[in-house]
Amino acid sequence: MATKESMQHVAQRNRKNKFFHQLFFVSTCFGILALALLLIQVIVQGAGWLDWQFLTSYASRIPENAGIKAALVGTFWLMMITAPLTFIIGVATAIYLEEYAKDTRFSRLVQTNIANLAGVPSIVYGLLGLTVFVRMLQLERSLLSGALTMTLLVLPIIIVASQEAIRTVPQSLRNASFAMGANRWQTIVRVVLPSALPGILTGSILSMSRAIGETAPLIVVGAVAYIAFLPKSPFDSFTVMPIQIYNWASQPQAEFQNVAAAGIIVLLIMLLSMNAFAIYLRNKYQKKL
Template structure:
């Protein structure tokens, strides 16, 4: 009798597992099909508009003359400032929390706040950037204000990913370094960081991939939709690719939808290139280790 009940219980679990497996598979297939249809539509609309004139012209009221040069350069300016700031501050914070901070109430509060900040909506960071950088520090609506706001946005993600990468370094490597006479800082710079570097670089680049596609914080801090010049310094007015694409998509002329699709294709190429670069760096440093 007990064996019969146990067999029924096992069959019931197998049946439930099969149903959930089918549900998850159907959900995955639905997402993939929706993404494929969206990409097909974007490619159909935008490939014919993606030419050299589109890359070298400024935005225009006429769809045939509209280009993404100012937005592309503005995005490069943003990433050139955001990337080193987030990497240096994020990795330094992760090293402190993992290698130096003791398990106290204060450190646990910091860990909890960092984890919570990673899930805060991006518009909140935009409001913070508007209050602190634009108004309080008088940086105006400049590239620097936008870059500092984007730094705040992705910093919690980089800190968490760097912590996870540092945690994967075996304690035995640290102990071996101490046994050879190295101090804590030497152990961190010559043992821990080189070992954790593939994970740190991957997390950092993927976090920047999120930043490059954000629109809401840049709108709040003052990125404009039309710029007819190239920024020359971090204090210049700017626009970015997501802002420009949003502006084109909101235009009533049907041709601007095709121009927006061309901008989306270029943005996707940038995102995929960054992700491919992250995979390359991870594989390169893993082979060295």
């Protein structure tokens, strides 16, 4: 009897596994199909408008003359300021929480807040940046205000990713370093960080990929849709590709929809390049280890 019941239980479990397997497969196919249709539509609309003139021209009210130069350069400026700030602060915070902070109520509170901040809507960070950087610190609606706001936005992501990477380093490596006479900081710099570097770099670049596609915080901080010059310092006005694409998509002329699609292609190429670079770095440093 027990054998018969166990066989029925196994058969029932197999049916459930097969059902959920098919359900997840269909869901995956649905998502891939929707993404493929979206990409096909964007490529069909924008491929004919993507040329050198589009990359080297400023925005214009005439669709044929419109370009993404100011938004492209503004995006690079934003990433060049945001990336080092995010990496230094995020990795330093992860090192402190994993290597120095003890398991106290305060450290658990900090961990909980970091995890919660990763799920806060981006518009909230925009309001925070407007209050602190634009008004309190009087940085005005500048590139620096936008970069600091984006730093706050992606910091929880890189902190969590760096913590996970540091946790994967075996404790035996730390003990071996201590046995050789190294202190805690030397162990972190020479053993822990090199071992965790692939995961840290991957998390950093993927967090930058999120920052490069955000629009709401920068609109609140004051990124403008039309700029006919290139920013020369962190205190200049700026625009970025998501805002420029949104501006084109909101125009009534049908041609601007094609221009927006061309801008989306440029943004996708940049995002895919950053993701490919993250994979390259991860594989490179994993081979060294």
